[in-house]
Amino acid sequence: xxxxxxxxxxxxxxxxxxxxxxxxxxxxxxxxxxxxxxxxxxxxxxxxxxxxxxxxxxxxxxxxxxxxxxxxxxxxxxxxxxxxxxxxxxxxxxxxxxxxxxxxxxxxxxxxxxxxxxxxxxxxxxxxxxxxxxxxxxxxxxxxxxxxxxxxxxxxxxxxxxxxxxxxxxxxxxxxxxxxxxxxxxxxxxxxxxxxxxxxxxxxxxxxxxxxxxxxxxxxxxxxxxxxxxxxxxxxxxxxxxxxxxxxxxxxxxxxxxxxxxxxxxxxxxxxxxxxxxxxxxxxxxxxxxxxxxxxxxxxxxxxxxxxxxxxxxxxxxxxxxxxxxxxxxxxxxxxxxxxxxxxxxxxxxxxxxxxxxxxxxxxxxxxxxxxxxxxxxxxxxxxxxxxxxxxxxxxxxxxxxxxxxxxxxxxxxx
Numbered sequence: 505x506x507x508x509x510x511x512x513x514x515x516x517x518x519x520x521x522x523x524x525x526x527x528x529x530x531x532x533x534x535x536x537x538x539x540x541x542x543x544x545x546x547x548x549x550x551x552x553x554x555x556x557x558x559x560x561x562x563x564x565x566x567x568x569x570x571x572x573x574x575x576x577x578x579x580x581x582x583x584x585x586x587x588x589x590x591x592x593x594x595x596x597x598x599x600x601x602x603x604x605x606x607x608x609x610x611x612x613x614x615x616x617x618x619x620x621x622x623x624x625x626x627x628x629x630x631x632x633x634x635x636x637x638x639x640x641x642x643x644x645x646x647x648x649x650x651x652x653x654x655x656x657x658x659x660x661x662x663x664x665x666x667x668x669x670x671x672x673x674x675x676x677x678x679x680x681x682x683x684x685x686x687x688x689x690x691x692x693x694x695x696x697x698x699x700x701x702x703x704x705x706x707x708x709x710x711x712x713x714x715x716x717x718x719x720x721x722x723x724x725x726x727x728x729x730x731x732x733x734x735x736x737x738x739x740x741x742x743x744x745x746x747x748x749x750x751x752x753x754x755x756x757x758x759x760x761x762x763x764x765x766x767x768x769x770x771x772x773x774x775x776x777x778x779x780x781x782x783x784x785x786x787x788x789x790x791x792x793x794x795x796x797x798x799x800x801x802x803x804x805x806x807x808x809x810x811x812x813x814x815x816x817x818x819x820x821x822x823x824x825x826x827x828x829x830x831x832x833x834x835x836x837x838x839x840x841x842x843x844x845x846x847x848x849x850x851x852x853x854x855x856x857x858x859x860x861x862x863x864x865x866x867x868x869x870x871x872x873x874x875x876x877x878x879x880x881x882x883x884x885x886x887x888x889x890x891x892x893x894x895x896x897x898x899x900x901x902x903x904x905x906x907x908x909x910x911x912x913x914x915x916x917x918x919x
Contacts, residue, residue, distance in 0.1 A: 527540060527585075527600060527626040527627070527628040527629075528587060528598030528599075528600060528628050528629060528630075529587065529589075529628070529629060529887070529897060530589070530629045530631055530895055531851070531858060531887065531888060531895075531897070532626060532627045532628055532629055532646065532649075533627070533629055533644070533646055533680065534810055534851055534853075535625075535812070535851070536625045536627075536649070536650055536678065536701070536768070536770075537625040537626045537627035537628075537648070537649045537650070537678065538625060538626055538627075539624070539625050540602075540604070540623060540624070540625060540626045540649070541604065541605065541622050541623065541624050541625075541652075542565075542845075543563075543564055543565045544561070544562060544563075544564055544579060544581055544605065544879075544905055544907075545581050545583075545604075545866065545879045545880070545881045545903045545904065545905035546561055546841065546866075546868065546879050546881075546905065546907070547563070547564075547565060548864060548866075548881055548883060548901075548903060549821075549841040549842070549843065549864050549865060549866025549867075549879070549880075549881035549882075549883075549903070550789075550819075550821030550822060550823060550841045550842065550843035550864070550866075551819045551820055551821035551842075551843020551844045551845040551862070551863075551864055552791075552817075552819045552821070552843065552845050552862075552864075553777065553779075553789050553791050553819050553820070553821035553822070553843055554566050554725065554727075554775065554777065554791065555723055555724070555725040555777030555778060555779055555789045555791050556723065556725075556779065556781075556787055556789060556823075557569030557572050557666075557711055557725070558572060559572050559573055559574035559575065560573075560574065560575055560577060560875045560877075560907070560909055561577065561579070561907050562577050562579045562607055562609045562618060562907070564579075564605060564607060564620070564622065565727065565775075566668065566709040566710075566711060566725055566726075566727045566775075567656040567657065567658050567668030567669055567670045567707060567708070567709040567727070568658045568666040568667055568668035568709035568710050568711035568725070568727075569658060569666070569668065569709070569711055570609055570611075570616035570617055570618055570656055570657060570658030570666075570668055571614065571615070571616050571658035571659050571660040571661075571666030571667070571668060571711070572616070572658070572660065572666060572711070573609050573610070573611040573616040573658075574611055575611065575874060575875070575909040575910065575911055576608070576609065576610050576611065576909065576910045576911065577608070577609040577907060577908070577909050577910075578607075578608050578906070578907075578908040578909075578910075579605065579606070579607045579608075579609070579620075579905060579906070579907050579908075580603075580605070580606050580607075580905060580906045581603070581604040581605045581606075581903065581904070581905035581906075582601070582602065582603050582604055582903070582904055582905070583601070583602055583604055583901050583902065583903040583904070584599070584600070584601045584602075584901070584902045584903075585599065585600050585601075585602075585899055585900070585901045585902075586598075586599050586899065586900045587599070587600075587897050587898070587899045587900075588897070588898045588899075589895050589896070589897050590890060590895065590896050590897075590898075591890055591893070591894070591895050591896075592890055592893070600628070602623070603623070604622075604623065604903070605620060605621070605622045605623070606620050606621050607619070607620025607621075607622075607654075608620060614659055614660040614661075615657065615658070615659050615660075616657070616658050616659075616660075617655070617656060617657040617658070618654075618655075618656045618657075619653075619654060619655045619656070620653075620654060621651065621652070621653050621654075622651065622652045622654065623649065623650075623651050623652075624649070624650045624651060624652040624674065625649045625650045625676075626648075626649035627646045627647055627648045627649050627678050627679075627680075628646065628647055628649075629644070629645060629646050630643075630644075630645045631643070631644045631645070639686060639687030639688065640684065640685065640686050640687070641684075641685045642682065642683070642684050642685075643682070643683040643685075644680070644681070644682050644683075645680075645681045646678070646679060646680040646681065647678075647679050648676060648677045648678040648679050649676050649678065650674050650675070650676040650701060651674070651675055651676050652672045652673070652674050652705075653672065653673045653675075654670055654671065654672040654673075655670075655671050655672075656668060656669070656670045656671075657669055658709070658711075664712055664713055664714050665710070665711070665712050666710070666711040666712075667708070667709070667710055667711075668708070668709040668710075668711070669706070669707065669708050669709070670706065670707035670708075670709070671704065671706055672704065672705045672706070672707070673702075673703075673704055674701065674702065674703055674704070674705055674734060674770075675701065675702045676700075676701055677698060677699060677700045677701065678698070678699045678701070679696065679697070679698045680696070680697045680698075681694065681695070681696045681697075682694070682695045683745070683747065683753070685747055690746075691744040691745065691746060691756055692744070692745050692746070692747050693742070693743070693744060693745070694741075694742070694743045694744075694745045694753065694755075694758075695740070695741070695742055695743075696740070696741045696743075697738070697739070697740050697763075698738070698739045698740075699736045699737070699738050699739075699768075700736070700737040700739075701734045701735070701736055701768060702734060702735055703732065703733060703734035703735050704732070705729060705732045705770060706729065706730065706732070707727055707728065707729040707773075708727065708728055709725070709726065709727040709728075710724075710725065710726045710727070711723075711724075711725050712724045712725070716780075719782050720780060720781075720782065721780065721781055721782065721783050722778075722779075722780055723778060723779050723780070723781070723787075723789065724776075724777070724778045725775075725776070725777045725778075725791075726774075726775065726776045726777070727773075727774075727775045728772070728773070728774050728775075729770075729772060729773040730772050731769060731770065731771055731772040731796060732769075732770050733767040733768065733769055733770070734767065734768045734769075734770060735765070735767060735768075736765060736766045736767060736768045737765050738763040738764065738765055738766060739760065739763060740760070740761040740763045741758055741759070741760055741761070742758065742759055742761055743755050743756070743757065743758035743759075744756040744757050744758075771795050771796035771797055771815075772795070772796045773793060773794070773795050773796075774793065774794045775791065775792070775793040775794075776791070776792055777789055777790060777791030777792070777819075778790060778791075779822070781822070784825060784828045785824070785825055785828075786822065786823065786824045786825065787822045787823055788821075788822035789820070789821060789822060790818075790819065790820050791817075791818075791819040791820075792816070792817070792818055792819075793816065793817040793819075794814065794815075794816055795814065795815035795816070795817070795850065796814060797812050797813055797814055797850065809853060809854050810851065810852065810853055811851075811852045812850050812851060812852070813850045813852065814850055815847070815848055815849055815850030816847070816848045817845065817846070817847045817848070818845065818846045818847075819843065819844070819845045819846075820843060820844050820845075821841070821842060821843025821844065821845075821864075822841070822842065822843070823839050823840060823841040823842075823868075824839075824840045825837070825838070825839050825840070826838075834870070837870050838867050838868065838869055838870070839867065839868030839877075840865075840866075840867055841864075841865060841866045841867065841868065841881070842864065842865040842866075843863075843864050843865075844861070844862070844863050844864070845861065845862050845864075845885075846859070846860075846861045847859060847860040847861065853892070853894060854892040854893065854894065855892060856889055856891050856892045856894055858887070858888050858889070858894075859887075859888075860885060860886065860887040860888075861885050861886060862883045862884065862885030863883065863884050863885065864881060864882065864883040864884075865881070865882055866879060866880055866881030866882060866903070867879070867880050868907075872908075874909040874910060874911065875909050876906075876907060876908045876909050877907050878904070878905070878906060878907075879903075879904065879905045879906075879907060880902075880903070880904055881901075881902075881903035881904075881905075882900070882901065882902055882903070883899075883900070883901040883903070884898075884899070884900050884901075885898075885899055885901075886898050886899070887899065
């Protein structure tokens with residue numbers, strides 16, 4: 505019954521996540537869209553820090569963490585985002601509510617493995633540009649993104665060292681539409697570009713921990729994803745349309761344009777992190793990621809005024825538990841988390857680097873038996889700049905996850 509329920513939930517989750525619009529950012533036009541996955545809510549509440557792994561939570565960013573699992577763990581996350589977008593002359597607000605991930609981790613002695621689905625990147629924007637002097641209106645919109653189905657395994661080589669590997673299949677599509685309306689011209693023009701993407705990516709991970717003394721523990725983690733190509737099946741459609749005041753488009757005639765299929769290169773990603781703490785009491789860590797140059801020029805059309813360089817991410821975060829074994833105070837068993845992140849995205853527009861930062865905090869609330877918990881997280885941050893006619897985004901994310909634990913493979917004893 506449990507396995508059948510899991511299968512039904514995965515099917516429903518796949519249908520919902522592939523259909524949902526997860527962002528409303530004009531910066532999602534570039535590359536494969538915005539990277540919407542930065543780990544579980546537990547990770548994101550610590551600035552995205554992934555160097556810490558334990559026995560009752562899934563670490564979806566470092567597969568070596570599966571080697572530490574002691575209980576079968578189900579993890580489901582969702583979020584609500586509110587974004588204020590500002591240029592030199594205008595401003596607007598957008599909101600999105602999304603499912604962020606679904607995963608299961610299963611321990612089997614020193615080996616742990618897991619599988620799940622992650623909406624990895626997202627495209628979603630709708631921009632209107634009116635040039636009154638030229639008597640021209642342009643509307644740009646896009647939707648889609650990449651999803652990732654993964655199978656992971658981690659093995660505890662020694663009590664101090666675990667290694668792991670991720671195998672991911674990436675799939676999805678990205679659609680971009682441009683409409684141009686000219687004053688005094690009966691018909692407008694519409695161009696739709698679509699890229700259907702698919703392919704495998706891989707990641708290896710390492711997790712090391714050792715007690716320095718009775719109270720202080722040292723941790724080190726690393727993961728690496730090599731550069732990988734995704735196949736891109738490209739299509740383009742041109743049409744003449746009548747654009748109604750209701751926003752509807754009446755197609756007068758259309759034709760398909762032959763566009764060659766291509767490969768899209770996902771850059772290599774190296775992450776290293778370290779930290780110290782008192783087990784089941786507190787932890788403080790730092791982390792750095794280096795991401796190679798992306799090559800997104802072959803998606804369907806050339807990107808004008810945009811270039812990609814090497815990206816970097818910096819994260820600082822941790823947690824504190826007053827007394828995890830307290831029997832008299834519920835709040836002493838709550839996990840309090842916080843963190844900060846800074847990202848150099850590698851994207852440059854009109855000579856301006858597009859960077860991002862976020863400040864986050866959250867709590868892990870004990871719920872039910874077997875150390876299950878509900879995790880709440882909150883993040884405030886900014887992306888982009890108003891220089892050179894660009895847009896600055898200020899965002900607030902509210903996040904929730906369920907981390908449910910159970911014990912499988914129990915040996916029954918009969919007398």
